Amino acid sequence: MNRLSWFNVVSLTLGFAFLYIPMVILVIFSFNESKLVTVWAGFSTKWYGEVIRNEAFLDAAWVTLRVAFFSATIATVLGTMAAYAMMRRGAFVGRTLFSGMIYAPLVMPEVITGLSLLLLFIAIGLDRGVLTIILAHTTFAMCYVSVVVSSRLVSFDNSLEEAALDLGCTRFQAFMSVTLPIIAPAVIAGWLLAFTLSLDDLVIASFTAGPSATTLPIKIFSSVRLGVSPEINALSTIIIGIVTVGVLVASVLSKRQIAQARRDEAMADQAEG
Amino acid sequence: MVNEAAFHPWDDPDATPLIRIEGVTKTFGDFTAIDDVSLSIYGQEFFALLGPSGCGKTTLMRMLAGFETPSAGRITIDGTDMAGVPPNKRAVNMMFQSYALFPHLSVWDNIAFGLKRDGLDRDLVGARVDEMLKLTQLGKLARRKPHQLSGGQRQRVALARAMAKGPKLLLLDEPLGALDKKLRQETQFELMDIQEKTGTTFVIVTHDQEEAMTVASRVAVMDQGRFMQVDTPDRIYEAPNSVYVADFIGDVNLVPARVRQLRDAVMLDWAEGKRFFAKPVGDLTVGQEVTLAIRPEKIAISREVPEEPNRVKGKILDIGYLGNLSTYHVELPEGPVIKCEVGNRSRLSRRDFSWDDEVWLSWSDTAGLVLSS
Amino acid sequence: MLRVFTAIPYVWLLVLFLVPFAIVAKISVSDYAISIPPYTPTLDFSEGWAGVNAFFAALDFENFTFLAEDELYWKAYLSSVQIAAIATFLTLSVGFPIAYGMARAPREWQPALLMLVILPFWTSFLIRVYAWIGILANEGFLNQFLMWLGVISEPLQILNTNWAVYIGIVYTYLPFMILPIYASLERMDPSLLEAAEDLGCSRTAAFWHVTWPLARPGVIAGCFLVFIPTVGEFVIPSLLGGSDTLMIGKVLWEEFFNNRDWPVASAVAIILLLILIIPIVLFQRHETKERERGA
Incomplete structure (x- = not known):
């Protein structure tokens, strides 16, 4: 399939332009002197200064990071356990319900998840705040983690675990010393996904956050409702920058690792010949 | 076989077998993988389970390792009933068909893995690993990771790892299946050498009749969960007891x-x-x-x-x-x-x-x- | 150990996923009250069985009758499904050529192209929607550009219409459409097309007889992945849509936060769920079938 027709070239060009031009415009206008977002009035970084001085943004960012860190971490533990249990256990009572509950949150509209969790917190008298957001985010993020980890476990060579058992490990030791280190990249990917999902989430956080805790998306949403502002552009640019750098670094690192592994294998095969 | 002349415990009525398989059946749902088989394997034997894929040979081996439990019948190793003994509590080690080398550990750590589980002293672990490296001629590769090894080297690491704990019984699941023909023939003789040197009882599962004939002291030809014939390689070839065996071998x-x-x-x-x-x-x-x-x-x-x-x-x-x-x-x-x-x-x-x-x-x-x- | 690994997430999901639904279901058959919490009845165990009986006696399907009678809700459900369906079709039309182009690109470019598709997915959803406000506004870049070209003389009203919602959905959900289609096209053996041409197909005929059937599982998966979440979408209609853009996610939000009518909001949620169960079950079946075929 290595012949690109003009049609392919055009659709790729237009497609990626469509994906990236809005972002580029957003970034460019974060450096605009004027308060008007759509009219260029000269280069300035003053909006970045505004963002950094805006305590409400900083507080919200701090809450968001804490929530994302804790919910991603708990979700990774629970999601990995769930994926492993589903993969290794045969039939057990309530298996269908269990797998249903793992997959359902992936397709559940956020408004419903948010509403139902809020009603639960009220019913049990739990004050809304950072804790309730963490609980809510953990619940839907663990499902994503479990999907990522399961897809790795599918290709996991079962005999590695059997070898560990054969050499004297208990099941738990085999999991900790063999399975976990090998599936670690998937677990880390799951954590990163859970972390970004939590950072991103507006709807569920809006339902489960109390007046004492506001996350960055909630803050951004309420100011965006009032219209565009260069300050939000600047804040968005910072977020886009961090994410882009993070994703690029991660992909370069993993690419290098793969390349190294290929070289090693090639050398090993040569040694034999 | 080098030691064939002297070594015939199966003909000696006073010899005590190391492994007794008595009336063992294994079913998976409707499917009968092993159908009421009995067999004795003696200490220091190199025993081959030979048959086409799906004949039950792997299931039988996995029952010896403890990964499957018999649906009926009894397996004893060295006089102990193995029912309910998990794989990690058996003096049996297995060399896996895929080798199952831990990709995140070096050759050295792979071999040391089982020894560390026993809570052995550091120096003892080191000494034993070095001994194994020497036995399998892997000394120079101790620091490498599995993906930096060739197929033949990986096979030797898997063998060293399984041998390290000095098991009473070593199970080998298609140990040479992944190697090309020439290397396979060389390795067959290496395996026999190591078996003889260490005196460990080997049970090998294979579908390759040439391999079974070359390495084994006795061969069990299996089909559809039953033994068709259990005998020495020369008897299997020269005196098959059925059309199936005659046709399967050679x-x-x-x-x-x-x-x-x-x-x-x-x-x-x-x-x-x-x-x-x-x-x-x-x-x-x-x-x-x-x-x-x-x-x-x-x-x-x-x-x-x-x-x-x-x-x-x-x-x-x-x-x-x-x-x-x-x-x-x-x-x-x-x-x-x-x-x-x-x-x-x-x-x-x-x-x-x-x-x-x-x-x-x-x-x-x-x-x-x-x-x- | 496997028991523990099952039990902990199981209990977590029971408490934080299943129980909340039971509560939503229960409140949807309760009555609105000006109190805290703003619904009645509440279960009172202090009165023993009488309390439990009184509790069940007070439940009714009034809220559902209300939803059925009020035109607003009917229209909101219908228009959500309609907007989601149109947006899914548009996303497919934009996404397929991109996925197709990616699959035909030289092998060594493909990881980079894939990266370019996935990258926006990691960036905040909210920011990606926000970016379009400045573009689609009356004085926004799109209107400026079109007027500069001379295509139009007066700014078009795009923001706060359904068109803006479509654009927003296509933009944010595009990766969900491209990735499964690309995955099924990428697996395709290029010699299949050569074989088809060798056997007398024209390029176009080869596309319809070979490429399209092989891409179909990816297309179906992509459509479900876009359609299902879009039906309940809230952010896009509330930021890009107008006052006449009716989407049920927005209605639920307003019912809850602005009117504080929790019983009606719960009833809205229950019906939304019932509507979505059909495509969700179809999607699950499709995925299971594909997995079995792959295995």
């Missing part, structure tokens, strides 16, 4: 026939007015339908009428030149096509026989076997 000509007379040799009718003579296996009755089995290399081919009582005339249908051997497919006027193999002792400038030549085939009356099942 090449064989099978001619359906009927018993005509029973004396020292059996007289068989195989076509209208045509007779063969052969040695019987088991009880036969006159008039019984049987199969005559003759190995191709036991048949001579000639232009002149041979002396042997078993002789037939036919036409050459096909010639296969294999370098060391030539195979001739000879069609008899009565219908059957007989394969015959001749060693090429001297370089051929031209072939003795050619397509469509009329030739005589002959064999002694001890060459053929009469099989009733």
Whole structure:
């Protein structure tokens, strides 16, 4: 399939332009002197200064990071356990319900998840705040983690675990010393996904956050409702920058690792010949 | 086998077997993988379970390792009933078909893995790992990771790791399946060497009959969850007890026939007015339908009428030149096509026989076997 | 150990996923009250069985009758499904050529192209929607550009219409459409097309007889992945849509936060869920079938 027709070239060009031009415009206008977002009035970084001085943004960012860190971490533990249990256990009572509950949150509209969790917190008298957001985010993020980890476990060579058992490990030791280190990249990917999902989430956080805790998306949403502002552009640019750098670094690192592994294998095969 | 002359515990009624498999059955749902089998394996044996895929050999091995539990029957190792003993509590180690080397650990750490589980002293672990590295000639590769090794090296690491704990019984699941033919042959002899040096009991699972014949002191030929024959390699080849075994091991000509007379040799009718003579296996009755089995290399081919009582005339249908051997497919006027193999002792400038030549085939009356099942 | 690994996430999901639904279901058959919490009845165990009986006696399907009678809700459900369906079709039309182009690109470019598709997915959803406000506004870049070209003389009203919602959905959900289609096209053996041409197909015929059937599982998966979440979408209609853009996610939000009518909001949620169960079950079946075929 290595012949690109003009049609392919055009659709790729237009497609990626469509994906990236809005972002580029957003970034460019974060450096605009004027308060008007759509009219260029000269280069300035003053909006970045505004963002950094805006305590409400900083507080919200701090809450968001804490929530994302804790919910991603708990979700990774629970999601990995769930994926492993589903993969290794045969039939057990309530298996269908269990797998249903793992997959359902992936397709559940956020408004419903948010509403139902809020009603639960009220019913049990739990004050809304950072804790309730963490609980809510953990619940839907663990499902994503479990999907990522399961897809790795599918290709996991079962005999590695059997070898560990054969050499004297208990099941738990085999999991900790063999399975976990090998599936670690998937677990880390799951954590990163859970972390970004939590950072991103507006709807569920809006339902489960109390007046004492506001996350960055909630803050951004309420100011965006009032219209565009260069300050939000600047804040968005910072977020886009961090994410882009993070994703690029991660992909370069993993690419290098793969390349190294290929070289090693090639050398090993040569040694034999 | 090097030690064959002296080593025959299975013929000694006083010998105590290391492993006793008694009336073991294993079912998975409706499917019966192992069907009521019994077997004794003796200490220091190199025992091969041989059969096509799906015959139950791997299931039987996994029951010895403790990954499967028998649905019925009993397995004892060294006198201890293994029921309920998990794999990590058995003095049995396994070399996996995929080798199952831990990709995140170095060769050294892979070999040390089982020893560390036993809570052995650091120095003892080190000493034992070094010993294993030496035994398998892996010394220089100790710091490498599995993906930096060639197929043959990985195979040796897997062996070293499984041997490290000094198990009473080592299970090898298709240990050489992933290697190419030449390397496989070399490694077969290495395996036998190591087995002999350490005196460990080996049970190997394989579908490769040549491999089983080369390495094993005894071979169990399996089919559909049962043992067809358990015997030494030479007996399996020279005295198969059934058509299945004869056909599975090596090449064989099978001619359906009927018993005509029973004396020292059996007289068989195989076509209208045509007779063969052969040695019987088991009880036969006159008039019984049987199969005559003759190995191709036991048949001579000639232009002149041979002396042997078993002789037939036919036409050459096909010639296969294999370098060391030539195979001739000879069609008899009565219908059957007989394969015959001749060693090429001297370089051929031209072939003795050619397509469509009329030739005589002959064999002694001890060459053929009469099989009733 | 496997028991523990099952039990902990199981209990977590029971408490934080299943129980909340039971509560939503229960409140949807309760009555609105000006109190805290703003619904009645509440279960009172202090009165023993009488309390439990009284509790069940007070439940009714009034809220559902209300939803059925009020035109607003009917229309909101219908228009959510309609907007989601149109947006899914548009996303497919934009996404397929991109996925197709990616699959035909030289092998060594493909990881980079894939990266370019996935990258926006990691960036905040909210920011990606926000970026379009400045573009689609009356004085926004799109109108400026079109007027500069001379295509139009007066700014088009795009922001706060359904068109803006479509654009927003296509933009944010595009990766969900491209990735499964690309995955099924990428697996395709290029010699299949050569074989088809060799056997007498034209390029176009080869596309319809070979490429399209092989891409179909990816297309179906992509459509479900876009359609299902879009039906309940809230952010896009509330930021890009107008006052006449009716979407049920927005209605639920307003019912809850602005009117504080929890019983009606719960009833809205229950019906939304019932509507979505059909495509969700279809999607699950499709995925299971594909997995079995792959295995």
